[in-house]
Amino acid sequence: MDVDYQYLIDRVDALITERPGTVIVVFLLLTAAFAVGLGNVETAAGTEQFAENVPAEEAFQEVNRQFTPSFAADTGSTQLIQSGENVLARNELLRMLTVQEELEAHDGLRVSSTSSAASIVAQQLDPEATTPEEQRRAIESATDTEIREAVRQADERNPRFSGLVSNDFNRGSASASATVGIATHELPAGLETSSGQGGTSPLTPLQERAQFVTESAGGDIRVFGAGITAAEFSAVITDTLRIVVPAALLLITFFLLVAYRDLADLLLGVVALLIALVWTFGFMGLAGIPFSQVLIAVPPMLLAVGIDFGIHAVNRYREEREEGYGIDDGMSRATDQVLVAFFIVTGTTVIGFAANLTSDLAPIREFGVVASVGIVFTFLIFGIFLPAAKVKLDHARESYPIPTFSTAPMGSSGSRLSSVHAVGVTVARTAPAVFVGALLLTSGFAAVYATGVDTTFEDEDFLPPEETPDYYGYAPEPLEPGDYSVTRNINFLQDNFESGQSDTVTVYVEGPMEAPHALEALHRAGDDPPDSFVREGGRADETSLVTVIQDHADRDPEFRRMVDRNDIDADGVPDRNLGEIYDYLLDSPAAEQTRQYLTDDRRATRVVYAVESDASQGEITADARTAADRQRYTATATGNTVVFQAISNLILESAIVSLAVALTGTAVFLVFIYWLLLGRASLGVANVVPVAITVTLIAASMRALGISFNAFTATILAITIGLGIDYSVHVTHRFADEYEEHGRGVYDALDRTIEGTGGALAGSMLTTTFGIGVLMLSLFPAIGQFGFLTALSILYSYLASIFVLPSVLAVWARLVG
Structure with missing residues (x-):
């Protein structure tokens, strides 16, 4: 079948050249x-967004609701990290108590209570001291000897004390380097915990104000919590865009200058790229799609595809002008060919990006939507707007003294680039079948x-850097990233406190x-x-209701x-009257800890x-699920690690x-479109071969380089x-045009194709890769x-299209043509 689509192209040509x-x-x-x-674009940062609707995450949240009162739906907490030579010394x-007192006195912070190792030590000195002010007075009136003894008593009598001081706590000297x-905080809006980091939090404004309070107290007391984390995750997205987008535009402008070698054409290309970005980000805001870390990849990709389209459109137009055609006729002849190629590229690229809609992870689906819509916008802008602007510009050049630097197409006959590209055609002339077989x-x-x-x-994968790399210091001041504390604080807690010594998993037992x-x-x-x-002694190192009782x-x-x-077998675990045991615990200083391991019912x-x-x-x-299976009652394994493994499985899937x-979608589309437009369905299969080779090479490169599939690289294949098919479509469609429409022989058609299209592909590859x-x-x-990986896949796609596709x-042609 060979559909006459020319009347549609002619209508577009008329708009471009006549109006x-x-x-x-x-x-x-x-x-x-x-x-x-x-103005409506919001940010969604961190790992929380990936955990939505994952069953393991839902179980984890249920455990948090049941056993962690401090993270109930109407409260949230802020950690005050204090470090120094000895944080248990009087001063x-x-x-710390002064900070607690000021936080509680600040109405805007909605602090309902505070606690610390300092509070516990003060209550050993004066059990009646229930407020930070009273506790501060107890410390002030005690001698240094009394304070050291109170620290030892706190460690001996209060199970919460050891969890609030660092691992280097020395009971003999009553000293520690951190606490x-x-x-x-009371949060009417509610707050839920999840296994992820980041996201948005009603704690953000409260913790940002709390930072000012702690700074006024002197010493090293840092505010840390979900609010600070959320704020920094959003800030690092903004900072990344401030660095990446200008750097991309700078590199792209340089390579466009090399490709166009004309200032006016360069400006047209840059304007078209900016329009594509405005349309895409505007669509996100209108559609209510938040900007996440995954979507940071979209702007450079749109710029890359837009550059490719722009270079091909201008390069083909210049070819026609060199053949002696005028502005309007030259553009009409150029768009006759490139619009069809652009349409095919857009269709296959959208299929590649839209394939991510099959993911169970919302951020990856959103990436598929935004990237697909952005590619369609890019097709319209570079397929219609840029040619029209180029026609308007060249007509203006006839009337006004607009400087023209170069009108020669890239990779024209006799250039060094064309001689390198000719290698692929040379192989196709000598032993194409052997070459293709070896590559397959x-x-x-x-x-x-x-x-x-x-x-x-x-x-x-989502955390901002603990230390900003030195090379960011060379960026202009407005582009310099901020100072991030999240990673530094997380690492500090892991290195200095028992809870950070190892990872944990949770088994939720119902009975x-x-x-x-x-x-x-x-x-x-x-x-x-x-x-x-x-x-630990042949047993699992665990914390449970049993360890609460033993402690x-x-x-x-x-x-x-x-x-x-009530311990019949004398193993330290009571076997009867457990109700009385729990009643005693809930009326003791261990009540809060008990509630963390036993539900109210x-x-x-x-x-x-x-x-x-x-x-x-x-x-x-796997081992957590084994431990859950050993329980007498119904048990479920959960926790950060289990949730993240579930997400890892979804990422691979x-x-x-x-x-x-x-x-599959790309192959079917290409087979159909070549059958519809040229009556050559088998060309679609030929078109896919170099792309399939590229996919296997990029996946193998990931393993060789030790790069894993993660939340970002899961979309790379x-x-x-989506991007690689761009290169092979341009070569295949140009070849079909030379071979079918102009009646050239196979090798003459290949020579003409690589000579005419190879230069544009090289320019596109360089700008896209960088x-x-x-x-x-x-x-x-x-x-x-x-x-x-994306840059590497572009390079592979270019090499496959120039050196493999001709064979x-x-x-x-031997089998079908």
Whole structure:
């Protein structure tokens, strides 16, 4: 079948050449309309967005709701991280209590209560001191000796004390280098915990104001919490865009200058690129799609595709002008060819990006939507607006002294570039079948090798850097990134406090916890733990209702006697009258800790197991589920690691499914479009071969370079198809035009194709590779990897189209042509 589509092209040509001013005005009005949406674009940062609707995450949130009162729906907490030579010395204790006092006195902070190691020490001196002011007075009136003794008593009598001081706490000298205080805020809007970092938080304005309070107290007390984290995650997106977009524009402008070698043409190209960005971001604002870290990749990709379209349109127009055609006729002949190629490229690229809609992860689906819409916008802008503006410009040059520097197309006959590109045609003349067969065999081995690519999902992929790289210091002041404290504080807590010594998993157990065998069964599940669990005396290192009972028994002789009376087998775990045991705990200083491991109806508990920090997410998740299966009652494994492993599995599934959808959809589209337009369905198959080779090479490169599939790189295979098909479509469609329409022989058609299209492809490859490669400057390491892989896939696609596709087309001509 060969459909006559020329009348549609002719109508577009008429608009471009006969009414270019009208076209320009319409596009500028649409730009103004989309610009309205720019102010509505919001940011969504961190890993929380990936955890939405994941079953393991829902279980994790349920556990938090059941056992963590400080994170209930109407409260939130702020951590006060204090460090110094000895934070348990008099002056440091007073500094912390002063901060607590000022926080509670500040009405705008909505602080309902504060607690700290300083508070606990003060209450050892004066049990009646219940407010920070009274506690400060107790410290002020005590001698240094009394304070040191109070610190030792706090460690001995209060189980919460050890969790608030750093690991280097020395009981003998009553000293520690760091401590953590807690301020609890009332939040009418509500706050829910999740396994992820970042997102938005009603705590942000409260914690930002709390920073000013702590700074006035002197010393080293830092504010940390969900609000600060959310603010920094949003800030780092803005800072990344401030660095990446100007760098991309700078590099792109340079390469466009090389490609066009004409200032006026360069300005037209840059204006068209800016319009594409305004349309895309405006669409996001109007559609209510937040800007996340994943979408940082969209602007450079749109710039890359826009550059490709612009170079091809201008280069083909210049070819026609060199043949002696006028402005209008030359543009009509150029658009006759490139509009069809642009349409095919747009269709295949949209299929590649839209394949991400199959993902179960919302940010990846949003990426697919925004990228697909942005590519359609780019097609319209560079397929209609840019040619019309070019016609208007060249007509103006006839009437006004607008300087013209060069009108020669890139890669013209006799240039060094054309001689390099001719290698692909030379191979196609000599042994195309052998060459293609060898490449297909190589790509098959690469595909097998690529199956070993790892999959990860970690907070570290989203965290801002602890130390901003030195090269950012060379950026102009307005572009310099800010100072981020989130990663520094997280690492500090992990390095200095027990809770940061290892990762943990949680087993949520549902059953009658007052039954005589309940605690024994809970305790027995920790015997002979799986390999990834931290061991302590042959048992799992765990924190549970049993350890709460044992810890309090060590501090309270009366409670110890109660436990012993009800411990039939003398193993330290009570076997009867558990209701009375719980009643005692809930009326003791261990009440808050008990509520963290026992629900109000006493029909559910949780066990938190420490796991080896060097174990993989997959191993930890499998072992956590094994531990859950050992429980007598119904039990569910959850926690950050389990949730992140579930997301990792979804990421791998997303990558495979989107790859299959993109490759299948692209092949079907190309077969159909070449059958519809040229009556040559088999050309669509030939078109896909270099892209399939590119996909296997990029996947194998990921494994060879130690780059994992993560929240960002999961889209790389579908993107490789979406962007890579661009190069092969331009070569294949130009070849079909020379071979079918102009009746040239196979090799003459290939020579003409590579000579005419190769230069534009080289210019497009350079601008695209460097334009997307600037993502390596991103403040997020994972986005840097994404930028590198995308640039590498573009390079592979270019090489495959110039040096592999000619042989594929030669084989196609022998078999079909």
